[in-house]
Amino acid sequence: MSFDAERRQALREKFVVFAETRDEKVRAELIEAHLGLAEYLARRFANRGEPLDDLVQVASMGLVKAVDRFEPERGLEFSTYATHTVVGELKRHFRDKGWAVRVPRRMQELHLRLSNLVSTLNQDLGRAPTVAEIAQAAGVSEEEVLEALEAGQAYRFASLDAPLPGEDNTTLGGSLGEEDAEIVDVEHRVALSPLIAKLPERQQHILHLRFFEGLTQSEIASRLGISQMHVSRLLARSLAQLRAAAEPDEG
Amino acid sequence: MPSDEVQLVMPADPEFLRLARVTAMGLASRLSFTIDEIDDLRIAIDELVFGLIGTKGRPGRVVMRYRLQPQGLEVEGSGLFDDNEVPPGLTELSELILDAVADEHELVPDATAPRFRMLKRRSEPAA
Numbered sequence: 001m002s003f004d005a006e007r008r009q010a011l012r013e014k015f016v017v018f019a020e021t022r023d024e025k026v027r028a029e030l031i032e033a034h035l036g037l038a039e040y041l042a043r044r045f046a047n048r049g050e051p052l053d054d055l056v057q058v059a060s061m062g063l064v065k066a067v068d069r070f071e072p073e074r075g076l077e078f079s080t081y082a083t084h085t086v087v088g089e090l091k092r093h094f095r096d097k098g099w100a101v102r103v104p105r106r107m108q109e110l111h112l113r114l115s116n117l118v119s120t121l122n123q124d125l126g127r128a129p130t131v132a133e134i135a136q137a138a139g140v141s142e143e144e145v146l147e148a149l150e151a152g153q154a155y156r157f158a159s160l161d162a163p164l165p166g167e168d169n170t171t172l173g174g175s176l177g178e179e180d181a182e183i184v185d186v187e188h189r190v191a192l193s194p195l196i197a198k199l200p201e202r203q204q205h206i207l208h209l210r211f212f213e214g215l216t217q218s219e220i221a222s223r224l225g226i227s228q229m230h231v232s233r234l235l236a237r238s239l240a241q242l243r244a245a246a247e248p249d250e251g
Numbered sequence: 252m253p254s255d256e257v258q259l260v261m262p263a264d265p266e267f268l269r270l271a272r273v274t275a276m277g278l279a280s281r282l283s284f285t286i287d288e289i290d291d292l293r294i295a296i297d298e299l300v301f302g303l304i305g306t307k308g309r310p311g312r313v314v315m316r317y318r319l320q321p322q323g324l325e326v327e328g329s330g331l332f333d334d335n336e337v338p339p340g341l342t343e344l345s346e347l348i349l350d351a352v353a354d355e356h357e358l359v360p361d362a363t364a365p366r367f368r369m370l371k372r373r374s375e376p377a378a
Contacts, residue, residue, distance in 0.1 A: 211351045
């Protein structure tokens with residue numbers, strides 16, 4: 001028996017063990033062993049306006065579902081079953097994103113360019129700029145500015161609770177954030193919504209500054225040393241994640 | 252100064268929420284809202300429309316009315332739904348978000364005439 005054949009056989013046996021025991025360690029090993037498949041499938045959906053990292057995360061969630069639902073006794077190869085599940089998850093991600101995934105590259109580039117420009121204007125003017133001011137500085141129409149602003153929005157994530165492959169206590173939501181040194185009013189926001197506590201630290205912090213302390217997006221950007229448009233994106237993403245997390249699981 | 256009104260009728264589906272946002276953004280831009288205020292407006296419209304149609308949408312339409320006021324932009328939304336169900340309304344978190352991003356807001360989660368209204372004031376005209 002070749003090495004590959006041996007490996008496949010070992011994985012088949014592991015699926016049988018997992019089906020019987022639901023052992024977390026075996027589950028993590030099975031997920032880990034198939035991460036390459038998830039990444040391969042995610043790459044097939046690249047160049048459609050979505051960051052590859054996001055697609056890999058979506059594909060990984062699909063993989064986790066596939067591992068959990070696979071029934072080895074049916075005789076189907078796991079790779080066949082998983083491909084179907086992962087591609088379904090990726091398609092659903094694109095469907096949920098709707099128009100956003102079809103944002104032309106030109107508009108994505110303008111969005112990035114405006115991000116720097118808004119920061120400069122903020123400093124020069126001592127306040128947040130208007131759309132007309134941004135358009136004038138960028139040499140584009142106000143409509144193009146509005147379209148580019150909208151292009152950075154509308155993130156939807158299927159679940160904050162999907163465990164990351166191979167990491168028992170790490171969720172997708174948790175992995176997206178960065179540690180933040182500043183202590184914020186954790187108790188208040190956790191009491192208000194346990195869902196917020198599942199967001200990455202940085203997103204929690206930005207939500208807190210905007211909705212609990214009443215800072216503007218430009219003020220938050222200045223405090224955190226990031227662009228206003230980055231704050232805008234993270235806020236939009238956080239609110240979309242909170243909505244998604246509040247939805248009942250479709251299974 | 253007489254108020255100007257723009258109306259938009261859209262399916263009660265989150266896919267079309269972008270149209271409600273972009274319309275508001277365009278009008279807010281005419282009123283010289285800053286980029287911060289425009290983002291607030293966008294967040295407020297999302298929260299209120301989701302409060303009417305839920306995150307998955309429902310059969311029917313939403314009629315959006317935008318009124319350009321001297322002090323800012325007033326937005327009203329009315330649900331014309333086929334299912335006669337009570338809208339999900341606003342969660343405590345949504346209320347808190349709306350308190351932060353809108354100057355006035357109200358959502359009536361009524362089964363027969365569900366609606367919302369909000370006002371976003373322009374903080375100070377750009378020089």
